Each structure stands twice: as structure tokens, then as C-alpha cells.
Amino acid sequence: MRHALTADQANFKAEVEGFLATALPREIATRIKRGAGINKEDLGAWTKQLNQKGWAAPNWPEAYGGTGWNLMQRHIFDVACRQAHAPVLSGFGLNMVGPAIIEYGTDAQKQEFLPKIRNADLWFCQGYSEPQAGSDLASVRTRADRKGDDYVVNGQKIWTSGAEDADWIFCLVRTNHDVQQQKGISFLLLDMTSPGVQVEPLIAFNGKRLWNQVFFDEVRVPVEQRLGDEDHGWTVAKSLLGDERLLVSRVAENKRILSIIKELVVLQGDRGIELPGSLLNEINALDVRLRALEMTSLRILTQADAGGKIGAEPSMLKLKGSELVQAQDEVLFRIIDHLALPLDTKNTNRTPVEPAFAEYVASGQYHHRGFTIAGGSSEVQHNIIAKQVLGL
Numbered sequence: 001m002r003h004a005l006t007a008d009q010a011n012f013k014a015e016v017e018g019f020l021a022t023a024l025p026r027e028i029a030t031r032i033k034r035g036a037g038i039n040k041e042d043l044g045a046w047t048k049q050l051n052q053k054g055w056a057a058p059n060w061p062e063a064y065g066g067t068g069w070n071l072m073q074r075h076i077f078d079v080a081c082r083q084a085h086a087p088v089l090s091g092f093g094l095n096m097v098g099p100a101i102i103e104y105g106t107d108a109q110k111q112e113f114l115p116k117i118r119n120a121d122l123w124f125c126q127g128y129s130e131p132q133a134g135s136d137l138a139s140v141r142t143r144a145d146r147k148g149d150d151y152v153v154n155g156q157k158i159w160t161s162g163a164e165d166a167d168w169i170f171c172l173v174r175t176n177h178d179v180q181q182q183k184g185i186s187f188l189l190l191d192m193t194s195p196g197v198q199v200e201p202l203i204a205f206n207g208k209r210l211w212n213q214v215f216f217d218e219v220r221v222p223v224e225q226r227l228g229d230e231d232h233g234w235t236v237a238k239s240l241l242g243d244e245r246l247l248v249s250r251v252a253e254n255k256r257i258l259s260i261i262k263e264l265v266v267l268q269g270d271r272g273i274e275l276p277g278s279l280l281n282e283i284n285a286l287d288v289r290l291r292a293l294e295m296t297s298l299r300i301l302t303q304a305d306a307g308g309k310i311g312a313e314p315s316m317l318k319l320k321g322s323e324l325v326q327a328q329d330e331v332l333f334r335i336i337d338h339l340a341l342p343l344d345t346k347n348t349n350r351t352p353v354e355p356a357f358a359e360y361v362a363s364g365q366y367h368h369r370g371f372t373i374a375g376g377s378s379e380v381q382h383n384i385i386a387k388q389v390l391g392l
């Protein structure tokens with residue numbers, strides 16, 4: 001099966017690739033390729049550069065500084081960025097709360113937040129999960145009690161990625177205890193510097209500060225910082241992902257990893273290391289899986305762009321995409337072999353491992369394990385598919 005780009009799409013792809021070739025700082029691309037990640041400052045600088053070009057918010061309407069691109073264009077842009085090893089922009093503002101503010105925000109909220117989010121002048125994090133509310137998100141307990149013109153917020157969020165760098169947090173809070181769970185939730189925008197907010201790190205098993213716990217103790221939040229109507233935060237929360245849900249296949253990330261795998265096979269060959277035929281067969285099989293995923297994804301995006309109805313497709317794409325990343329990680333690990341072990345610099349005079357990006361393979365693999373859970377766990381996706389596709 002083939003899914004050829006139209007002439008316009010091919011021109012668009014060439015334009016994006018041309019821009020990336022000149023604009024993306026080489027040092028940043030090298031760090032990303034190695035899996036070393038980048039700091040907030042560099043990510044902010046790259047976001048500003050894209051914003052200047054008008055490309056920081058591909059999914060926002062043009063009236064708010066977005067690109068007005070359709071899903072296929074966004075997919076092409078995404079793939080080109082990942083292939084060039086450009087950093088992934090922080091999605092909490094640009095992909096999540098930004099579009100929600102566009103849909104539900106007051107004029108004052110739009111004016112205050114949207115330009116700052118687009119230019120990385122203001123960073124958001126996401127306060128949904130709680131110790132007793134993950135997959136079953138509607139059972140959030142953090143409470144916001146109305147006192148005059150403020151809400152007073154008490155409770156705890158957990159697994160909050162990026163809270164250490166965030167200026168604001170968007171939160172689901174309970175404002176009504178007497179109605180069905182989903183109907184008593186409100187959506188608040190909360191300044192992280194407010195008195196009573198405390199952030200504590202949670203360290204992942206790759207040693208990185210991947211998440212945080214955020215505690216709220218009598219935090220006062222002005223009522224005008226609520227997004228949408230009181231008790232209707234569930235509607236805002238559900239809208240948050242919008243058609244972004246269709247870009248969850250991780251095709252771009254999978255292509256990036258596969259290109260690194262192929263580069264490594266050549267590098268290992270150059271070093272005289274012969275990889276077993278069975279491993280090479282596995283790499284071919286990964287290639288086939290990726291092509292199938294990409295074809296399926298492009299077919300669904302094209303349908304959606306033409307106004308087609310979307311059902312359980314995002315669940316299928318999320319499931320297959322995250323499983324493929326993890327399968328590729330395992331092969332990557334086996335190609336790198338012992339070089340993926342952390343270097344004990346105290347007891348060796350060995351220079352850092354070669355090839356250079358072996359150093360972060362293990363850490364990347366651990367990080368990608370989280371894809372099974374983040375954004376809706378695999379079991380929950382299976383449930384959706386079972387219900388909506390199989391009618392079980």
C-alpha cells in the first residue's frame with residue numbers, strides 16, 4: 001500500500017526541512033540525537049524561534065497566532081522536526097491548555113495567556129492525577145471552596161511532569177460534592193507562586209526528576225481564573241486533547257528511533273562487530289511495523305481532514321505507537337550491548353562510551369516505559385477498543 005504526498009504536501013515538507021536545516025542549532029540537534037535532552041532555557045529559545053516563524057502553535061487557529069494547518073500538515077511538520085532531531089516543545093501550554101483557553105477562555109484570559117504560551121514566556125504543567133485518581137480521573141478530591149471572589153484550594157496532585165519549571169498549573173478540582181462525580185469538577189488556572197503551593201520531586205528509576213507532587217494548602221485562586229463554567233470542568237478537560245488525539249501514534253518518534261538503529265548497525269559494522277542475523281531480521285520486522293503504523297495513521301488523518309467521523313482510532317494508534325517505541329528500544333539496547341551500561345568514571349580511565357549516543361539508551365528506554373501509562377494506560381485503551389470496535 002502506498003500513501004504518496006500530494007504536490008502541495010511535498011512542497012510543504014521541503015519548506016519545513018529547509019527551515020530546520022538552517023534554523024535548528026547544531027548543538028541542540030546533537031544533544032537530542034544522543035538522547036541527552038535539553039534544559040528549559042534552550043527549549044524556550046527554540047520555541048521563540050519557531051514562534052517568530054509563526055510555527056510554534058501548529059494546532060491553534062490563525063486568529064490566535066497558530067498556523068491553520070490541517071492534520072496531515074501537522075503530521076508532516078512533526079515528522080520533519082523529529083527526523084532533524086529538533087526538541088519536542090512543551091505540550092502542556094501549546095497542545096493542552098492553550099486550545100482549551102481558545103475554546104472556553106474569557107477575552108481577558110486569552111489576552112493574558114495565549115501570547116505568553118506561544119512564546120514560551122509562561123510555562124504550564126498539568127494537575128490532573130491524584131494518589132486516588134488516575135485512570136479514574138473523575139474521582140479527583142482536591143477541593144476548591146468558594147469564599148467571596150476566590151476559591152480556596154486544598155489537596156494534592158501527583159505525577160505532575162515539569163512542575164519544577166512551570167509558572168502556572170491547570171487543575172481539576174472538586175467544587176461540588178453533592179452531584180455525580182463528573183458534574184462537580186471545575187477547571188482552574190493556578191499561579192504556582194501563590195502562597196500555599198508546595199512542589200516536591202518524584203525521581204524515576206532512571207534517576208531523573210520526571211514528575212512531582214504538588215500540594216495545595218489554603219491556596220487562594222481568584223474566581224476569574226476558572227476556565228469554563230463552575231462544575232463544568234470535566235467538559236473542558238475532555239476537550240483538551242481535541243483532534244490532537246489523532247497525533248498520538250508516535251510515528252515521528254518511531255521513525256527517529258529506527259533511523260538511529262540503522263545508523264548504529266552501520267557503525268557497529270565499521271567497528272568490526274557483526275550483529276546476529278536474527279537481530280537484523282527483527283530490525284526489518286520493526287521497519288514493516290512502522291510502515292503499517294504510518295500508513296494507518298496517514299489514512300486516518302486524511303479521513304479526519306475530510307470531515308470523517310473518529311471513534312476508537314486514537315486508542316489504536318496510541319497503543320500500537322507506544323508498543324513500537326518500546327520494541328525498538330529493546331533492539332536498540334541489544335545493538336549497543338554492554339556500552340549501554342553507565343560509565344563508572346571513578347574506576348576507569350575509559351573515555352565516554354562510543355558511539356556517543358549509547359550513553360543515554362538505557363535512560364531513554366526507561367523513560368519510554370511510561371508511554372504505556374501516560375495519556376491513558378494501555379489497558380484503558382484496550383477497554384475502549386473492546387467496547388467501541390468489538391462491541392463487547
Ligand SMILES: Cc1cc2nc3c(=O)[nH]c(=O)nc-3n(C[C@H](O)[C@H](O)[C@H](O)COP(=O)(O)OP(=O)(O)OC[C@H]3O[C@@H](n4cnc5c(N)ncnc54)[C@H](O)[C@@H]3O)c2cc1C
Pocket residue numbers: 125126127128129130131133134135136158159160161162370371373374375376377378379380383
Ligand atoms: C511519564 C508520565 C507522565 C505523566 N505526567 C502527568 C502529568 O503531567 N500530569 C498528570 O496529571 N498526570 C501525569 N501522569 C499520570 C498519568 O496520567 C496516570 O499515571 C494515569 O492516568 C494512570 O493513573 P494511575 O497511575 O493512578 O494508575 P491507575 O489508574 O491506578 O492504574 C493502575 C493499573 O490498573 C490499570 N487499570 C486502571 N483502570 C483500569 C480498567 N478500568 N480496566 C483495566 N485496567 C485498568 C491501569 O492500566 C494500570 O495498569 C503521568 C504519567 C506518566 C507515566
